[in-house]
Amino acid sequence: MTSTETFPINSLDVPRFVGIPTFMRLPQRAEAEGTDVSVIGMPSDNGSPFRTGARFGPNAIRSMSAMLRPISPYRDGIDVFRTLQCADLGDAPVVPGYMPATLEAIQLFFDRVVATGAVTIGLGGDHGCSIAELRSVAKRHGPVSVLHFDSHSDTWDKYFAGERHSAGTPFRRGVEEGLINPEQSIQIGLRGSLFVPSDVTQSIDLGYDVVTWDEWSAMGSHSLINRIVKRLSNSPVFISFDLDVVDPAFAPGVQTPEAGGPSASEVLMLLRRLPALPIVGADIVEVNPLYDGPGQITALLAATVALEIIANIAAGRRERSIGQPSD
Numbered sequence: 001m002t003s004t005e006t007f008p009i010n011s012l013d014v015p016r017f018v019g020i021p022t023f024m025r026l027p028q029r030a031e032a033e034g035t036d037v038s039v040i041g042m043p044s045d046n047g048s049p050f051r052t053g054a055r056f057g058p059n060a061i062r063s064m065s066a067m068l069r070p071i072s073p074y075r076d077g078i079d080v081f082r083t084l085q086c087a088d089l090g091d092a093p094v095v096p097g098y099m100p101a102t103l104e105a106i107q108l109f110f111d112r113v114v115a116t117g118a119v120t121i122g123l124g125g126d127h128g129c130s131i132a133e134l135r136s137v138a139k140r141h142g143p144v145s146v147l148h149f150d151s152h153s154d155t156w157d158k159y160f161a162g163e164r165h166s167a168g169t170p171f172r173r174g175v176e177e178g179l180i181n182p183e184q185s186i187q188i189g190l191r192g193s194l195f196v197p198s199d200v201t202q203s204i205d206l207g208y209d210v211v212t213w214d215e216w217s218a219m220g221s222h223s224l225i226n227r228i229v230k231r232l233s234n235s236p237v238f239i240s241f242d243l244d245v246v247d248p249a250f251a252p253g254v255q256t257p258e259a260g261g262p263s264a265s266e267v268l269m270l271l272r273r274l275p276a277l278p279i280v281g282a283d284i285v286e287v288n289p290l291y292d293g294p295g296q297i298t299a300l301l302a303a304t305v306a307l308e309i310i311a312n313i314a315a316g317r318r319e320r321s322i323g324q325p326s327d
Contacts, residue, residue: 022088041091047128057287065303074272110136124285138179146185151258182207189245239282253292276316
């Protein structure tokens with residue numbers, strides 16, 4: 001059991017609207033030592049090719065995460081904060097308007113955290129931030145398998161005047177830099193109109209498996225989970241969840257909405273049914289509260305996705321402690 005100082009504030013004792021927001025009301029720490037999971041904000045939208053505002057995503061997610069509770073009924077009632085030591089480390093530094101400098105600053109912050117052995121959960125911020133996280137994680141674990149939820153491939157080469165880093169490029173750069181093992185990675189949820197016919201096949205050419213939303217819808221979650229597990233092959237896993245994978249009816253507050261797609265219930269069902277994975281890092285990105293509704297449903301969904309990923313990590317910890325997988 002973890003020490004009481006790692007527990008979040010109990011919302012049965014202290015109302016949710018009291019206090020400075022941290023992720024799920026966890027303690028905020030300056031350092032990652034002693035934590036199993038560290039939550040880190042990445043308040044940058046330097047890489048956004050359309051709507052700006054994702055820089056405000058991390059704190060929107062934190063604010064709505066106060067609605068969440070620590071016990072997962074989808075993982076045999078596991079209490080994630082009595083299984084894992086977790087803390088909110090605040091935000092990585094960024095340099096507004098300067099993408100390369102921002103990526104360097106984010107990476108240096110993550111380097112210090114990853115070096116302690118903690119699993120990092122990045123809260124974005126645009127998807128361009130992911131390459132900085134991948135550089136840190138791969139430095140410790142080697143090339144990772146990526147489980148990438150998105151309505152777009154994010155494997156384009158360049159944007160605008162030859163810019164090589166944006167929200168649309170991290171999963172090409174990650175392969176080129178040797179951070180990602182594409183033959184053990186999978187992108188799911190892609191859909192919509194294209195710039196050119198190769199927008200989807202460019203990922204396949206890089207080595208990724210790709211499951212479009214049409215394919216996901218046709219095969220169902222059970223078959224997709226089997227495909228995901230087979231593809232990841234028990235190697236270190238990085239999960240990257242772009243909120244625009246969800247139909248904008250359920251997640252309107254994103255940078256690049258794409259009509260049609262899975263509901264909030266469908267994506268959460270998939271996450272909750274995934275077996276425990278060897279997760280070494282994750283991010284939840286592209287939350288843009290400037291376009292969210294007054295109920296902040298996109299931020300709430302992003303916080304819930306983050307909790308489901310942490311619950312998966314906790315389930316893995318429990319399995320290792322008892323020496324067998326849980327149902």
